[in-house]
Amino acid sequence: MRGSSGVLVLVYAALLAxxxxxxxxxxxxxxxxxxxGHTVLVGRVELHPALKPGEQKLGDSYxxxxxxxxLIVDEELRPVPQFRRGDLGERIDAPxxxxxxxxxxxxxxxxxxxxxxxxxxxxxxxxNEPPPDPAAPLAGAFKLDLKPGDRAVYIGTIQYYRDEFFSxxxxxxxxxxxxxxxxxxxxxxxxxxxxxxxxxxxxxxx
Amino acid sequence: MIRQARFASLLxxxxxxxxCASDTIGPERDLNDPTNSLVFVYVDMADAPTGxxxxxxxxxxxxGYWHLxxxxxxxxQRYLPNGSYQFSRLAGSSFLHGEVLYDFPAYGQNAxxxxxxxxxxxxxxxxxYKEVKTGFFEQAKFDIERVDSPTELELLNRLxxxxxxxxxxxxxRIRARIAELGKKK
Numbered sequence: 001m002r003g004s005s006g007v008l009v010l011v012y013a014a015l016l017a018x019x020x021x022x023x024x025x026x027x028x029x030x031x032x033x034x035x036x037g038h039t040v041l042v043g044r045v046e047l048h049p050a051l052k053p054g055e056q057k058l059g060d061s062y063x064x065x066x067x068x069x070x071l072i073v074d075e076e077l078r079p080v081p082q083f084r085r086g087d088l089g090e091r092i093d094a095p096x097x098x099x100x101x102x103x104x105x106x107x108x109x110x111x112x113x114x115x116x117x118x119x120x121x122x123x124x125x126x127x128n129e130p131p132p133d134p135a136a137p138l139a140g141a142f143k144l145d146l147k148p149g150d151r152a153v154y155i156g157t158i159q160y161y162r163d164e165f166f167s168x169x170x171x172x173x174x175x176x177x178x179x180x181x182x183x184x185x186x187x188x189x190x191x192x193x194x195x196x197x198x199x200x201x202x203x204x205x206x
Numbered sequence: 207m208i209r210q211a212r213f214a215s216l217l218x219x220x221x222x223x224x225x226c227a228s229d230t231i232g233p234e235r236d237l238n239d240p241t242n243s244l245v246f247v248y249v250d251m252a253d254a255p256t257g258x259x260x261x262x263x264x265x266x267x268x269x270g271y272w273h274l275x276x277x278x279x280x281x282x283q284r285y286l287p288n289g290s291y292q293f294s295r296l297a298g299s300s301f302l303h304g305e306v307l308y309d310f311p312a313y314g315q316n317a318x319x320x321x322x323x324x325x326x327x328x329x330x331x332x333x334x335y336k337e338v339k340t341g342f343f344e345q346a347k348f349d350i351e352r353v354d355s356p357t358e359l360e361l362l363n364r365l366x367x368x369x370x371x372x373x374x375x376x377x378x379r380i381r382a383r384i385a386e387l388g389k390k391k
Binding site: 163 | 266267290292311312313314315319321
């Protein structure tokens with residue numbers, strides 16, 4: 001019996017690792033590192049009410065997903081019905097309540113959906129028991145008005161309001177430009193202007 | 207308001223585990239505890255691979271599950287404290303398909319969601335199982351669609367005939383609800 005449990009542990013660990021690949025969208029630490037034709041996208045995500053301590057069940061290997069949203073990005077608007085590896089390759093890792101600075105091609109694009117990793121840990125599950133749902137959805141798609149020539153674009157604070165079932169009840173895009181620009185200038189200097197182009201909610205069928 | 211898709215995964219399993227789940231909540235409460243709520247629901251599984259032998263409600267923000275009593279499509283739980291609940295899983299078996307688990311997504315509301323803020327009798331609705339088409343290599347999916355029949359009144363009359371109702375607080379409470387529904391007709 002001990003042998004078969006071990007196999008199950010390995011299978012589940014491998015499954016989770018496969019679920020969340022490294023994102024092709026990287027954080028920016030210096031403007032000089034941004035490729036030609038790309039821009040720095042600046043924004044913030046909030047979850048209301050915030051996650052409670054212990055609400056996310058993350059094993060040691062998955063702590064990087066604590067208190068953050070994974071925002072799925074694509075140049076085409078399309079539904080994202082499930083938490084799938086294929087969608088996660090192009091995502092913004094957005095820590096709740098803090099500005100993110102990531103590099104994207106300077107062309108119109110979409111945030112298709114968000115996810116919060118809720119259950120990612122190595123544990124023994126029964127041979128016929130499906131693994132728990134790994135992530136909770138943050139519903140709502142947004143158009144990002146990025147243009148060729150943009151060096152840095154601010155898209156606002158995206159506030160997701162959830163109920164006790166973790167259904168998204170409301171999404172608000174708040175303009176916190178002044179504070180964001182201050183932090184942008186502190187981080188990158190005053191040489192590049194941060195253009196404001198708030199994320200625009202659009203409908204995408206689930 | 208943005209609502210989530212109600213699709214859920216359907217898993218053909220080799221053994222039924224839900225019946226012996228160790229994280230089952232209740233019934234540790236007294237049947238006549240006035241803070242109990244009676245929650246009931248009907249699911250027509252005529253188009254499903256199996257009937258239902260077991261069903262669980264997930265209390266939101268709490269560990270564990272509440273199992274429902276299942277009787278020919280009618281499912282109920284008579285010990286529920288206040289809270290928010292929704293279907294977590296249905297389970298059944300058939301000779302052809304073996305044991306089958308019908309899992310609902312853990313996050314986001316499904317059609318059975320209910321918020322109980324004061325003790326009472328709550329009808330989650332009547333539903334019909336509906337298969338959702340998927341690709342050949344994709345996991346099977348299903349949905350539950352709200353239907354008009356059987357009605358709350360019909361199901362309450364079924365519940366009233368249950369042995370556990372007689373002599374309990376539920377006898378008067380179910381009769382009161384039936385009278386209330388009668389006045390609305």
